[in-house]
Amino acid sequence: MQALHRVLHVEDDPSIQEVARIALEVVGGMQVASCDDGQSALEKAAEWQPDLILLDVMMPGIDGPTTLARLREQEATREIPVIFMTAKVQPNEIEHYRSIGGLDVVIKPFDPMTLASQLREIWERKDER
Amino acid sequence: MSDEDVRTRLAALRVQYAERLGNDLQTLIAQARELAARQRSVEPAALETLRQGLHRIAGSAGTFGYPALGQEAREMELWVQTVLETAVAPTAPMLSALGDRLCDSYRRLDTQAPTLAEPNAGYPPGGEERPIRVGVMGADACGALEQALSGFGYACRRSATPDEWREWQPDVAVIDTASLSAASWQACTAVVPGARRILLSADGSFDARLQAVRDGADGFFTHPVDVPALERRLRHLVSQPQQDPYRVLIVDDDTELAEHFRLTLKAAAGIESRVIEHPSDVLRGLREFVPDLVLIDINMPGCSGPELARLIRFDDDWLRIPLIYLSAESDAQRQAQALAQAGDDFLVKPISDVALTAAVTARAQRSRQLSQALARDGLTGLIKHPAIKELIEIEQSRTQRSGAEACVVMIDIDCFKSINDTYGHGTGDYVIRLLANLLRQRLRRVDHIGRYGGEEFVAVLPACSLDNAREAIERIRESFAQLECVAGEAVFHVTFSAGVASTLDWTDAGALLEAADRAMYEAKQGGRNQVRVARDATPQT
Numbered sequence: 065m066q067a068l069h070r071v072l073h074v075e076d077d078p079s080i081q082e083v084a085r086i087a088l089e090v091v092g093g094m095q096v097a098s099c100d101d102g103q104s105a106l107e108k109a110a111e112w113q114p115d116l117i118l119l120d121v122m123m124p125g126i127d128g129p130t131t132l133a134r135l136r137e138q139e140a141t142r143e144i145p146v147i148f149m150t151a152k153v154q155p156n157e158i159e160h161y162r163s164i165g166g167l168d169v170v171i172k173p174f175d176p177m178t179l180a181s182q183l184r185e186i187w188e189r190k191d192e193r
Numbered sequence: 194m195s196d197e198d199v200r201t202r203l204a205a206l207r208v209q210y211a212e213r214l215g216n217d218l219q220t221l222i223a224q225a226r227e228l229a230a231r232q233r234s235v236e237p238a239a240l241e242t243l244r245q246g247l248h249r250i251a252g253s254a255g256t257f258g259y260p261a262l263g264q265e266a267r268e269m270e271l272w273v274q275t276v277l278e279t280a281v282a283p284t285a286p287m288l289s290a291l292g293d294r295l296c297d298s299y300r301r302l303d304t305q306a307p308t309l310a311e312p313n314a315g316y317p318p319g320g321e322e323r324p325i326r327v328g329v330m331g332a333d334a335c336g337a338l339e340q341a342l343s344g345f346g347y348a349c350r351r352s353a354t355p356d357e358w359r360e361w362q363p364d365v366a367v368i369d370t371a372s373l374s375a376a377s378w379q380a381c382t383a384v385v386p387g388a389r390r391i392l393l394s395a396d397g398s399f400d401a402r403l404q405a406v407r408d409g410a411d412g413f414f415t416h417p418v419d420v421p422a423l424e425r426r427l428r429h430l431v432s433q434p435q436q437d438p439y440r441v442l443i444v445d446d447d448t449e450l451a452e453h454f455r456l457t458l459k460a461a462a463g464i465e466s467r468v469i470e471h472p473s474d475v476l477r478g479l480r481e482f483v484p485d486l487v488l489i490d491i492n493m494p495g496c497s498g499p500e501l502a503r504l505i506r507f508d509d510d511w512l513r514i515p516l517i518y519l520s521a522e523s524d525a526q527r528q529a530q531a532l533a534q535a536g537d538d539f540l541v542k543p544i545s546d547v548a549l550t551a552a553v554t555a556r557a558q559r560s561r562q563l564s565q566a567l568a569r570d571g572l573t574g575l576i577k578h579p580a581i582k583e584l585i586e587i588e589q590s591r592t593q594r595s596g597a598e599a600c601v602v603m604i605d606i607d608c609f610k611s612i613n614d615t616y617g618h619g620t621g622d623y624v625i626r627l628l629a630n631l632l633r634q635r636l637r638r639v640d641h642i643g644r645y646g647g648e649e650f651v652a653v654l655p656a657c658s659l660d661n662a663r664e665a666i667e668r669i670r671e672s673f674a675q676l677e678c679v680a681g682e683a684v685f686h687v688t689f690s691a692g693v694a695s696t697l698d699w700t701d702a703g704a705l706l707e708a709a710d711r712a713m714y715e716a717k718q719g720g721r722n723q724v725r726v727a728r729d730a731t732p733q734t
Contacts, residue, residue, distance in 0.1 A: 079210045080253050083203065090199050122248055151252035151267060156546075158456055171460060173255025173263055176203055192449075 068187040070095045072114040074105040074131065075149070076123045083176050084118070092180020102126030102134070110140040116187060118170070121150035121161070129164055136165065147186060149174070197595070210257040211302075214250065218299040221246045222292055229288035237277060244273040265298050297387060300362060324348040324634050325431050328361050328385070330378055331369025331393065338367065341420045344679060346630040347427070352381065359384045364431050367423070371395040371416060375408070382409075389430040393418055421626070428574060428630070439557035441466040442478050444501065445490040445519065450542075454488070454519075454549065461550040464557065472496040475504075479511055485557040485564070488540070491520035491531060502535035513564055515556045519544075570644040572622055573629035581643025581651050586702040588641075588653050593700065600662035602652040603709040604628075604691045607721040609648040612687065616680040621648075624678055624687050631676070635669045651706070659695040659726060666691050666724050674722060690716035694727035 071094050075081050081098045088094045097112055099105040101123055109117060117135070121128035128148055135141040148161045151172040158169045168186045170179070224243050228235050247270035254263035269291060276283050327349045329339045335351065343349045352358050358366075358381045366388045368378045382390060391412035392405045405413045412426040441458060443466050445451040451468040458464035469478045472493055479487075487505065491498035502516045515537045520528075528539045540552055568580045576584065585601055592599045606612075606628060613621040625648060632642050632652060641653040654662050674688045692712025699705040708727040716725040 077249050077253055079206065079213065080256065082206055083256055086199060086202055086206075090202070120252075122245070122252075124245065151248060151263075158460060169456075172252040173257075173260065176256065177199070 066115070068094065068115050068184055070097075070112070070114040070116070071183070072097050072099065072105065072109055072112065072117045074099045074102065074117065074123070074128075075120040076100050077120075080120075080172075084174075084179065087174075087176040087179040088183070091177060092183070094180060102128070102131035105131055106134055106138065106141070109135060109144060110138060113140070114144060116167075116183065117144055117146045118183070119146050119148055119166075121148050129161070132165055145187075145190060147183065197597075207257045210253070214254065214257075214259070214262075215299070215302055217246060217250060218295060218302065221250075222295045222299060225288055225292035225295055228283075229285045229292055231285075234282045235288070240273055240277055240283070244270055244277065247273060259302075262298055262302070265294070269294060293384070294386070297362070297385075325365070325427075326350070326361065326363040327365050327367060327427065328352045328358055328363035328381075328388070329367045329369075330373065330381060331367075332372035335367075335369055338418060338420065338423075341679075342367075342424065342427070344677065345424050345627060346634050346676070355381050355384045358382070363388050365389045365391060365427055367391045367393065367427075369393040370405075379408075391423065391426060391430075421623070424626070424630075425574070428633075439464045439486070439554065439561060440482060440484045441553055441557060442469060442475070442482055442484040442487045443467070444469045444472060444475055444478075444487065444493070444498075446470055446493045447490065451490075457546045458550060458553060461546060462554050464550075464553065472501050475501060476508075479505065479514075484514060485560045486515050486517065486553060488517050488519050488553070489536070491518045499531045499534040499536060506535050513560065513567065515560050517552070517556065573626055573644050575629050575633075575650070576641060576643035578643065578645055581641060581645065581653070582702075582706070584641045584643070584653050585651070585706055588655055589696055589700075589702040589705060591655070592696040597656050598658050599696045600654045600657050600659055600693055601696075601705050601709045602654065602662060602666055602691055602693050603645070603706070603713040604632075604650040604652070604666070604689050605713055605717070606648040607688045607690055607717070612685075616683065616685075620678070620680040623680075624648075627676060627678065627687075628673060628689065631669060631673055635672070636665070651709075659693060659697075659728070662693050662695070663724055663726050666693060670722065670724055688722035690721050691724045692716060692727060693724065698728060 071088055073081060073084050073088070073096055075084065075098065085096050085098060088096045097108060097114065099108050102125055105117065105119070119128045119131060126134070128150070132146050135144065135146065145167045146165065147168050147170055148166040149170045149172060150161070161169050167190055170182060174182070221243065224239070224246070228239055228243070247266045250266035251263055251270050254260070254266060272291070325347050327342055327347045329335050329349060329351050330353060339349045339351055350361050350363070352361050363385060366382055366385065368382070368390065370378065370392050371394055382388065389411040390409055391414065392408065392410040393414050393416060394401050394405065395416050397415040402413055411430050412423070414423055441464055443451045443454055445468065448468060448470050455466040455468055458466050467478060467482045467484070469475055472495060489498045489501055498518050498520070505511050505516060516535065517538050517540055518531060518536050519540050519542055521542045523541050532539070538556070540549065568577055569575065570577050588599045606624065609621065612624055628650065629642070629644065632650065636642060636652060636654070639655055643651045645651045670689060670691065674686060676686070677684050678687055690713055692709045692715065694705050694708035694712060696705060699708050712725040712727040716723045719725065
């Protein structure tokens with residue numbers, strides 16, 4: 065299986081963006097690009113072709129689920145796996161995000177020291193789904 | 194880049210975040226207050242803005258070391274969301290209550306040091322954790338209670354009006370219901386909804402106790418109040434929220450289902466789980482993860498659930514941990530057979546998320562309580578001798594790996610025998626608890642404090658330099674010497690001597706403790722009531 069290397073992080077909160085960048089780049093040795101909103105994520109994903117998109121659920125403008133739907137409509141981004149990130153933690157919501165095509169859900173707050181390994185775990189299991 | 198560098202960068206971000214958090218909370222308070230003050234109805238767009246602000250905090254505060262605040266923001270967000278979804282216009286008092294709650298969060302921000310998994314800094318200069326605040330309300334007799342609790346090191350204040358309570362913001366409210374009308378004290382507790390409540394009553398009947406439960410009491414005492422017992426309850430109440438999340442080991446070859454359980458427990462109750470697919474990995478899982486509870490699938494290839502449970506029970510270390518079977522087996526007789534072999538209970542699959550969470554939480558809580566009761570000293574609630582020795586070893590090996598410095602402190606109350614002889618053993622116990630409380634309040638959350646022997650204490654201070662440790666203990670020594678101890682009519686002062694040693698100077702846990710002990714002995718020789726550092730003692734060769 066191809067290793068997880070390039071991650072596009074879509075998140076409107078700059079502090080969380082910065083922590084996730086350290087968590088993935090420095091701790092996890094990945095390459096990270098960040099976007100502030102769903103619209104710019106659609107463009108960046110098509111151009112940069114990340115291995116994975118880490119997508120915040122609730123953002124001003126287009127929210128996470130809508131962004132995912134649009135990613136699936138674009139030829140260039142149709143196949144890119146998406147993991148949702150959210151502070152919403154009802155178990156049925158997790159199921160919901162999976163059912164609409166999310167690979168899995170990472171719950172906020174996350175631990176910066178283990179975020180990368182958490183993503184890798186999900187990544188490695190993705191073909192079993 | 195090393196772990197240490199990462200932590201340094203994260204720490205810098207945390208400082209930035211703390212500043213922003215204060216500003217964000219102020220903005221939200223202003224928004225809520227503004228909405229509450231409006232005469233006309235509140236438009237959904239304004240509520241949506243409020244909700245987004247709360248959502249941001251809910252999602253980020255925990256990552257930056259403010260998990261409690263994140264949780265509060267999440268609760269408030271859900272409230273606003275419910276209001277939005279039901280399309281019922283929120284009333285001014287509702288919005289004003291939201292503003293008050295935000296205000297409470299903002300005030301606590303100043304006193305809440307971020308809780309970090311690994312501390313980087315030592316003690317900030319002059320830095321001490323905020324003492325636990327107690328509000329006392331009731332007849333004049335409560336003055337004695339206030340004094341006694343102050344003597345135990347709590348910040349205590351008699352407060353009688355809602356304004357006084359709002360200003361004092363106590364962690365615990367002690368209310369003498371015998372001398373007050375329900376309306377008068379409830380008006381006061383209403384302004385501090387987060388405070389735990391201990392109710393005092395002249396009536397110890399079942400009905401009075403039931404009423405206390407219905408009044409939201411967390412503790413109930415009858416006159417004349419057993420002050421040490423009340424103090425124990427108080428300490429118990431305020432130490433609860435600091436608990437680490439419960440930990441559950443799930444042994445199940447159906448990894449997808451196990452993963453679902455893991456996520457459910459995490460999401461619904463913040464429980465940390467680790468999934469083990471192969472039964473043969475269970476002992477390693479137990480050792481590494483040290484769970485509060487184990488969930489075991491009953492049918493696994495190569496090894497059945499009951500076999501695995503018996504295997505776990507071979508080891509005395511895991512006797513205290515509940516082993517719960519997860520099974521599609523609903524036949525009561527076969528369940529009984531499995532339980533007869535080993536294991537503590539059955540959960541039948543399919544199980545709803547709610548039922549799973551409730552069952553696991555209740556048992557994990559009980560298991561944690563038992564473990565703590567076993568590892569803690571009954572008089573002081575501090576860690577017992579064997580457990581603190583183990584912690585010294587853990588800390589020692591951790592510092593060897595990371596190169597960080599940790600310190601061990603040995604503390605001994607001066608002339609304790611003469612206190613016992615003069616005032617009796619009850620007073621001796623009181624002095625021991627007094628010092629235990631002071632240590633608990635003045636040391637950081639990450640520090641470990643143990644009762645080593647009769648009047649001897651050991652503290653383990655991770656990520657702390659020798660100088661910082663000495664200064665911190667020096668300040669505690671000064672405070673302790675100033676505390677007034679009361680025994681009947683007599684008022685007296687007690688002191689302690691202490692020795693501090695660093696993991697940088699002694700690389701063996703036993704030698705480290707001996708060095709601290711030697712330094713403490715030197716302090717005694719030097720005239721008592723002082724702190725000595727182990728590098729003053731003869732260093733090891």
